[in-house]
Amino acid sequence: MTVRRARFPTLPIAFCIVASLAAAAPGTARADDEGIRAMARSGGTGKAADQSSFAAALARTASLDAILLAPDGVDIVEAASKASCALAIEATSETLPSGDARSSWRVLDPLTGETLSSGVVEGPEPTERDLAEFWWIAVADAAEAALPRVKKTLVRIEGAPGTRITGQAGKDRGGLGETDLVIPEEGFLEVPLRVPGTYPWRATSKGAYPERGYFGALEQGVSLTIPRSPLRRWTVEAGLYMTQFLDVWGAWRFAEDYLYVRFGLTQFLAGLYLVGEEYGVETPSAIISLPLVQPGIGFGGYFLAPDAYVRPYATGTFFARVLVASWAPLRFDPVAPIGTSGMLGAEWGVTPRVAVFLELGAAFYPFCDGFLMAASAGTDRSGPVGTAFGDGWFLEAPILRFGARLTL
Incomplete structure (x- = not known):
């Protein structure tokens, strides 16, 4: 068995990085827009009037998902109702002549304005640590206890x-x-x-x-x-095989958009010649042409639901190699008449109907002249790929595809 290796191109790596960064963007959620929220306000005099420490203490309440600070000059009940808050919590602190601090607080229902709970915290002037650890414990407990009473x-x-x-x-x-x-x-x-x-x-x-x-x-x-958008079964895609040759495929999806069968064609009649060496005056043409097409059929499946931002998938394809030379009739390639490929890919939805994809995998050619295939791969086909072959088989890896997919 003989093994050959070649360098992997930088273009696919750059494509992966860009696609990954772009795919991460839609996943950002606004945490403040979720779940059970409360609006808080703290005022008055002394260290206990600090609004930040008041909100931070309430934020530790397990039943509340977010604490919003009430805007100045606005009634807290009105502001809490407009902001979709479940509770309005306010406290007023003062420093007593004795030097102690007193904080009066109440928990309100934003819909009715009803006072659900109230109380007073009094003691020596609290430090920042006191405010963080225990000063507002009674208020936090009261807020949690009030939630079941909210209408x-x-x-x-x-x-x-x-x-x-x-x-x-x-x-x-x-x-x-x-x-x-x-x-x-x-x-x-x-x-x-x-x-x-x-x-x-x-x-x-x-x-x-x-x-x-x-x-x-x-x-x-x-x-x-709840809106309902019926599944669209058919997709078409165009890609670049090994960053060189254009291919076109169609697919029919089933099993709730998790599985699909595909059919299409990879052509080598016209492609990009990726020059890997420096030449003098004579530079090869940028276009490469081989009298070969590969019609195929395959089967694959997705690992995540259709609404995932990035959908990884796997696909296997069986294809025939057909010579289409102008000087000869259509016939199977006598060197390697058939082949199979296995690919792992990822699909990122740009719009509801358009996605870009990237695939990496390997191709295996059974019942072929492995030595002639190796010679062909080393001369005519300039794509960067590693090969392994023997007397009757040929393997190339990694092979790469990327392109765009349209759901009809």
């Missing part, structure tokens, strides 16, 4: 029967948690949610793309309608 409303969720709805993994959303909510045959269900609140959701239904979004439950009588 809830029945939110109507409408969608196709059988649609499954979940919230964000790992957090209790008061009805939009990790447990599936299934829309019954009536086409709607009602879920009790704390109002106001903002809830992330994701919906899946058979034969349709997953949907996701944020739902703002701001008042009673609100409803959420």
Whole structure:
């Protein structure tokens, strides 16, 4: 057995880096727009009036996802209601003639303005450490205890029967948690949610793309309608094989867009000649042409759901090698009539219907003249690739494809 190696091109590496950075961008979420939030305000005199330490102490409450600071000059109940907060918490501190500090606080319902809890914290003037560790413990406990008393409303969720709805993994959303909510045959269900609140959701239904979004439950009588986009079965793609030769493929997807069969053609009639050496006056043409096409059929599958920002996948292809010389009739390549390839790839959706992809893998040619294939790869085909061959087989790796994919 003989093995040859060649350098890997820098262009595909750059493509990987750019695609990875771009794919990371859509994953950024606005944490302040999620879940159960409270609005806080602290004022008065003395160290206990520090608003930052007040908010930081409340942020440690497990049932609250975010603490917003109330804007100056605005009623905190009104501001909390407009910001979809479940609670409004305010404290007023003063320094007593004795030098001690007193902080009066109350927890309010933003919808009704009702005082849910109130109290007073009094003691020696607190230090920054005191404020962080224990001064506001009673307020944080009162806020957590008040959450079950905050008025809830029945939110109507409408969608196709059988649609499954979940919230964000790992957090209790008061009805939009990790447990599936299934829309019954009536086409709607009602879920009790704390109002106001903002809830992330994701919906899946058979034969349709997953949907996701944020739902703002701001008042009673609100409803959420789940859109439904039927799966599109067909895709077409154009790519560059080994950064040189254009290929065109189509695919039909099934099994909820996880599996597909593909068919297409890789042509070597016209391609880019990637010069790897320096020449003098005589420089080879930038175009390379070989009298060969490779029609093929394959099968593959995705590892992640259709709404993933990046979808890794694997595909296997069987292809024939057909000579298309003008001086001879169509016929199978006598040196290597057939071949197979296995690829691992990643697909990044640029728009709902357009994606770019990158694939790396290997090609294996059974029942061939391995020595003639090796000689051909070392001369006519200039793409950077390593080869291994024997008397009756030929292997080349890595092979690379990248391009764009359109969902019809």
